[in-house]
Each structure stands twice: as C-alpha cells, then as structure tokens.
Amino acid sequence: MTIKEIEKEIIEEFEIFGDDWESKYEHIIDMGKSLPLINLNLKTNNRIIKGCQSNVWLNTDLINDKILYTADSDAIITKGMIALMVRVLSNQKAEDIVKADMDFINQIGLKEHLSPTRANGLLSMINEMKKEALKRI
C-alpha cells in the first residue's frame, strides 16, 4: 500500500470513534502495546530522540529499496503515536517518506500532538524519521 492508502485506512479506522476521545486513546494505547519492539541492543544513545518528557528510540534500516523503522518509547501514548507513524512510513521508499505531509494526524483529531510545543514532540519524531530516510536516498 502507498502512504496515502494507509493514511486513508487509518482515517477510516478513527472515524468510527467520532468524538469519543477515550476510545481513540485506547486505540492508540493498543497500537503502542503491539508495536514490534526495537532490538534491545539497538536502544543506544545515538538512536534516542529526546523529547522533554518521554524518550523515543528509533532505528532505521534500508532493505530492498524500502525503509524499515523500528522504535520504542517509555511512554505508552508516545509509543502508540510512533506505532501510527511506523505503520504509515515503514516499508516505503525513502523518496515517498520525505515527501509525506502527515496531514492525516489532523484529520484523526490528534492535532494537539502535532503542536511544536507539545511535550513529547511528535513533530521532532517525524522530522527524525524523514532525516533518516533522506540519508538513504
């Protein structure tokens, strides 16, 4: 699937929840829990994206022209948000990742997580993923 297709899928998934933020967050938490764990020996300092509050570890591989991300975080909501990003961006071509506008985050009603002042820094996470992709073009 293309990035846009996956985004569409996610938007539809979240539409069911409507304004019910509790279910929405439960879904994110579930995604966080099922995020395939990053290899423990890859949780090194150079793979940390420092947020103000929670840490994120991101590992990037290039396999058969596709970027593969694995990641982890100590906060479960952050982890759920990364799971969402990984689902959208992993297994895609580097060029496509760099171009992705990630606007679906607005559309699923998690816009507040995109604020540049947000304590967990979803934005810096996305930037880091794109930077790693760019390195591999």
Add this chain to the structure above:
Amino acid sequence: MTIKEIEKEIIEEFEIFGDDWESKYEHIIDMGKSLPLINLNLKTNNRIIKGCQSNVWLNTDLINDKILYTADSDAIITKGMIALMVRVLSNQKAEDIVKADMDFINQIGLKEHLSPTRANGLLSMINEMKKEALKRI
C-alpha cells in the same frame, strides 16, 4: 509671628486665587523673584540639596536663638516654593521648626509638590531645613 500664624496668613493669601492656578503660580514665581539672594560665596557644594532636576542651595545661621535661612535655586518655581518655606520657617526657634507639620502646603493647593516622587523634591528641601535646625538645638 509664630509658624502657625504665618501659615494662616499664607493660606488666606492663596484663598483669593481660588481655583485659578495661573495666578497661584504667578504668585509663587513673584515670591521666587523676591527671595533675598543667598550670598554667592555661600553657594558651595556642601550647601546643595540635589533634586533630580533643579538644584537648591540652603544656608542656615543661628542668630539670637533664632534660625535664619537664606536659599536659592536655578528653577524659579522651586525658588518660589523655597521662598514660601523660608517665610514660614526662618526667624523661628529651632524647636518649633523641627515640629512644624507644613500641612499648609496641602491647603494652598500645591500638594503635588509634596509628593515624594516630585522631581524637585520639596520634601527633601523641608527635611534638610529641619535637619539643619535640629543640629542647632
């Protein structure tokens, strides 16, 4: 005349002007002009009362148990205000000067000159006059 008597005289003098601040200030300016000048050789640095804006020179003598003030200023309104003070306090006993409440300034409608933040510092002028009197008790 006692301090209180002179104050009463001044209050009556100013009552004529009513709310006419122009005449009031003209009167003060006239008093400033007729203030007997301090001896030039007495205009020394140790006789200066530094205001933020205008300087005041004050000389104090003790003659026959009475305090005699002479003074000058580079601003004429300040000089008029001193003239008023000299008229009230000069030629009085040191004890009486120290005790004087100077409340007549409020009553003649020049209260704003008494404000501690007033740029020419009538208050510090009065304090200085009292201090000099106190030294001579």
Add this chain to the structure above:
Amino acid sequence: MMDLIKIREQFPILNQKINNCDLIYFDNAATSQKPISVIESISDFYKKSNSNIHRGVHSLSRSASEQFELARKTVANHFNIDNEQQLIFTAGCTDSINIVAQGLAKFHLQKEDEIILSTYEHHSNILPWQLWAKENKGVLKIIPLLANQNLDYDSIEKLITHKTKLIAITHVSNTLGLITDIERIISIAKKHQLPILLDGAQSAPHMPVDLKKLDVDFFVCSAHKLYGPTGVGLLYLSQKWLDKLPVSKSGGGIIKSVSFENTEYADGALRFEPGTPNISGVIGFSNAIKFINNIGITTIFEFEKKLVQHAQKKLREMPEIIMYGESDEKAGVISFNVKNHHPFDIGTLLDNYGIAVRTGHHCTQPLMQDLKIQGTVRISFAIYNTIEEINYFIEKLKKVIKMLQ
C-alpha cells in the same frame, strides 16, 4: 469563614472549558491563576495612568511613580520588611537569584570557595551558582536527603568548611511540597556567620513569610506564582547587603550622576533597578498581595493543608500509587507516580478530562536523579481549589489507569 464560591468567582479563567469539561487547575506551582482585581489593575493602569516613572514633572508620571512606590510599600509590609528600600523589583525569581550570584561573585566569593545547596533545589537556584563555580573552580556542596525524602539537616555542619561562603536553599520544594526547616538552617548559618539566600518561590504563595523574624540575607520570589502577573519578582536584601552588594546590571534611572568616566549610583532599591521597570507588573503584584491579605495568608495555608491531606489520603488508598515526600505539613504540592506507567501518559489523559497537572522533572533534575526516577505527576493547589475537584481528579485518575492497563 472563607467563602470559596466568592473566591472562585474572582477567577475568570475557572469558567474555561477544556475538551468540554470544566477546567480543574492543579498546576499552581508552575504558575497560579489571577483574580480579576489583579487583571483589572493592569488594564486600569494602561487606561488611566500609564507613564514612565521617576523624574517626570508631569501629572501622569507623578501618578505612575506614586503607584509604583506605594506598591513597594504594600509588598514590603506583607513580608514584614521595615525599610521598603530593601525590596527590589526584578523580572522574577530567577532574575533575582542571578543578580545575587553576579553581585556576590564580584565581592564576596573567591576562587575555589564553596556554596551549600540542597538536593531539593530548582534549576534556577542551581545554575546561577554552577555558572560561577565553573568559572572560578568553585564547589557546590549538596545537603542530601534522608530515606523519608526530608533534608538531612544533621549533615549540614559536616558540609561547612572554611571555604564555605553561602547557603542557598529553597523554602519549599517545588516538586515535593515539603517545607524546609529554615529556622534550623538559619541557626547553623548564624553560628558560622554564613549568609543565606532563601528561595521563596514556593513558600510565598502558600504560607506566612516574616522577613524581619527570619532575618536572612537574601529572599527571592516571583509574583506570577502568587496570583500576580508574569515578568515581575522580588529580591529582598538585608540592610548590610543593600549597602554592599555590587551592581551587576546597570543602566538608566539608577544614578545620581554619570560621565563617560564615572558614575555615582543612587541609594537604596533604585541602585538595582536599571532601565524602565515592569511598572504595570509591579502594580499587579501589589494587587495580588492585597488579594492574599484580604483572605489572610494563614487562612490560605490552613485551607491548602486540608486539600493536601485529603488528596494524600485518597491517593494512599490506591495501591498502584507511589507518593514522594508524603507529609501532613506541606505547602500545597503533591508528587506521585503510578506504578509501571509514565507520568506523561497520566498527564495527557487527565488533560482530556479538563484536569491540568504537571508531569516531568519540574526543573529539579538532580532531585529526580536522587530519587532514581525520570519524573513525577505533580498536583499543586491554590486558594480556589476544592475538595470536590480532588474527588473528581481521583475518580478520573482511576479511569486513566484502567485505560492504560
């Protein structure tokens, strides 16, 4: 009796809805909300008497100057400072500490000297001293914690050497809410003739502070944490330091005379207030003090103590909660964690119920390192908080924990 409804009515922000819920503001240790009297004193100033202060001959300037100096008196009275010239208005608590640190560096502190801090300190009472220490091979000695997270007062004497030149300590831990036994520290300091800087950022909003009785050398706090505006704080100097502390920041308005070669500084507080001060902020500050005095700072302390006790009791009933620095004598602050859950997750979900808490290290990373944790969830109270809010918070906290499991 305090009329809580009447008090709450004075805070317009309490009518805000967050995610369709009533706002429950439990982040008062970061900054308190402002009563309408404070907000309006600021707009009134700008609508009626705005002008620069000092030296102006015109009426507006005189009025603004008088309001400013009256504010100094009001605030000085509240802290029982005899000579209001000992009260300097600064840009905030952090600014005040920096002014002291820079001044002492010029006059009192020698290379390789030592300063005593506590494990509780907020970064604002660490970094100014660390800056000095780095440049001067100075040493920061730290009062450690006991197992119950109180300070180990017995250790202080052992930290003092002939090179010790200052004790800089917080009055209340902003993370734990525990109150320092400042009388004890003062008596140790007096014995060794050490000056004390007391960081009152978290005590001034919650409890009586009598500077005449305490007789410390420096006291600092911020207006914005005690119902006042941002951008203004105070620095109290003992009479000795008012005369002795060198100026480290200079500029217009604080001089008797200036030439390019030399400057004669003004006396008193003015010497430390270069440039145009935060005039509206100072006026807002004094109105915040009036608001506090209308209720009474002791009433505030007693009331908030009840809130803390109630919240601690409720939290204690939850086995998954770890509390830090539990005590019945606190200044409005509780820090806790939920076992196996990150404070960020708790805070984020509580926010969706309209409950504002703070999570993280609260600018006390060394304390976090000591406690071996990343951060905590912190709830902190003010005079407008209620028992009902705490009950609602506990209910939602339980729900949040369930969501995370």
Add this chain to the structure above:
Amino acid sequence: MMDLIKIREQFPILNQKINNCDLIYFDNAATSQKPISVIESISDFYKKSNSNIHRGVHSLSRSASEQFELARKTVANHFNIDNEQQLIFTAGCTDSINIVAQGLAKFHLQKEDEIILSTYEHHSNILPWQLWAKENKGVLKIIPLLANQNLDYDSIEKLITHKTKLIAITHVSNTLGLITDIERIISIAKKHQLPILLDGAQSAPHMPVDLKKLDVDFFVCSAHKLYGPTGVGLLYLSQKWLDKLPVSKSGGGIIKSVSFENTEYADGALRFEPGTPNISGVIGFSNAIKFINNIGITTIFEFEKKLVQHAQKKLREMPEIIMYGESDEKAGVISFNVKNHHPFDIGTLLDNYGIAVRTGHHCTQPLMQDLKIQGTVRISFAIYNTIEEINYFIEKLKKVIKMLQ
C-alpha cells in the same frame, strides 16, 4: 490615508483630563501609550489561557506556549529576522544590553580592550560597558559631536585601534531625535571586522528596521516604547552570536539536562531566557507589533516627520527658543530650552495645561555635559499626536514664558 480619529479612539488614556484639560501626551520617548488591542490581549490571556509555558502536557500550557512562540514569529517577521530563534525576549532594552555586555565580557572582551560609543548614548548603553571597563581596565572611546550636533563620522576611523572590540551605538538619539547614519557605521565596522550593537530603543517605534539588511551583530529595544507593555524587550543576535555568546544569566527552562556537576543547555533563543518569562508581556508585545503593522511603520515615520517639521517651524519663530539638533529628518523627538528659564519651570507649568513633556537630562548626562547644559525640555511624538495638539502646545508655551517673565 490614515484615519487619525480612528487611531486616537484606540487609546483609552487620551480621554483622561489633567487639571481639567485634555491630556496632550508628548512624552512618548519615555514610554508610549497603549492601544486597547494590546491592553485587552493581556487581560484576555489572563482570563482565558494563563499558564506557564514549555513542557506542560495540559491544554492551557500548550495554548500559552503556542501563543508565546507565535509572538516570537510575529515580532521576528516585523524586523525581518529569518530565524526567529535569533530573537530573544528580555525584560527590556536595558536588560538586553546587559546580557550582551556580560556575555561578551566572558568570551570576546579582554583586559584593556576598547569599546566605541557615541556622545548620544543613553545611560543604559553606557553603564553596562562602564561596569566592564572599571573591572577590566577597559577604555570607552566616544564619537564626538560636530557643531550641528550630528555625530562626527569622520572621527570613527581614528578612534579604532587594534584593541577595539565593539561599536555600541544608538540608532536614534533619545534626546535630540537625530538618526544615526548606521549604514556608514556598519561599513566602517565591517572593514575592521568589529561587531556592532545597535540600540534601537528610539528607532523601532518610529521607523522601519530591517535586521536582515542591516546585518548588525546585536539589536535591542523595549516594547513599552512601541505601544507595547512594560517589562519586555528584545535582543536580536546574529546567527554567529546566537551560537557563541556565553550565557550570563541562568535558570529553569533553558536546559537539556542538569546535574549538580554539569549542564547541557538548550539550543536557540531558549538558552537566553531562563526562568518564567513575561508571558503576558510577550503576547502584548506581539499585539503592539500588529497594531503598528496595521498602520504601517513607514506611514508612521512620514506622519511623525510632519509633526516634527511643524513643531520645529513654530518653535523657530520664537526668538527665545534654543533648539538642539534641529533637522527635518528626525524620529519624533525635539529638544529645546527657553532662554534664561529652567526646563523644570517650563515642564511644571505646561503640565497644568494638560501637556505632558519631559524635562531634564533624559538619561544622557554625557550629552548634556557636551552641550554644556543642565537639561532640556523634550517633546516626543507618537502616531496619535496631532497638528492641533502642537498648536495648542505652542500657544501655551508662549503663555508659560510670559508667566515666567
């Protein structure tokens, strides 16, 4: 066309009566009045989104942080700063200059170095350098005046030696209103690779300032002089200095990590903003910038130039008036004296007619010494002043002079 009536309506204070007269506010160089949009942005902040910024997970904190960072963008745009991180919010112009002076003292300035200032400088751009000079045997070299009270630009090259390390100069003289030929000074500085600090306290309110084009190292100004609130100013750093200038003031909120031994500072503007900033002040500041942009800073400059020209023409017709630094190209300020009369007398009597002027040395005592006078009467304009006000002022000035004779 500018609608002056609509502009005046935005300033509530203009309805004040002084001694039963309409207020005529000609003391704008000391501080300007504030439009209602600025006043209300501050109260709105306190009524709706007050919270401490940075790091908060709750909605209020997020909203306050966003408003704060948006304000940084708005102000940066106005001064044509590409990277808004180069714009640091301080407590005011004086605070900004002190931050630069203290930072340079740690990194750039050596003992016995020299700094070039001009005769125009405000005490706030003298005393921070004098403090450094006193402690380091530094030398302040002064650009002298020509007979027409313009700066003697030809002399600058001669002042420069291998020890010269900085030119710190005002963009506009706050006493005379004369505009510095900053392009010329910049080209001299570039030639000698000297950094420049430009004091924009009196230029920013009155004329366009394009920091990308000017490309100075440091630019400073105060919000309260450009329709904004007290207690907030800006410090612009060129990219080079943003990275290099050492922190001199430290505290909470500006770090990546802290231990008692070491600190890793944050990147960008944050590094220079320790402690809780003047959040409401910054928001008010950005609304003042919006007010200016709604009119257009060039429109403001042209309008005020007409006011200056009109007032100068009228004053020139009065033989007893001595004007200082007369020029048709001014930034809203005129200084004069009345022969044989003290400025204090003039100011006091004008005040009784509701006219607010400033008298004295205007925090430029060295300039006064150079001009061999005690002080001046200064009138200074803003966008809400009118030709009618000037005419009324001239009429009353004549009356005042008569009263004094």
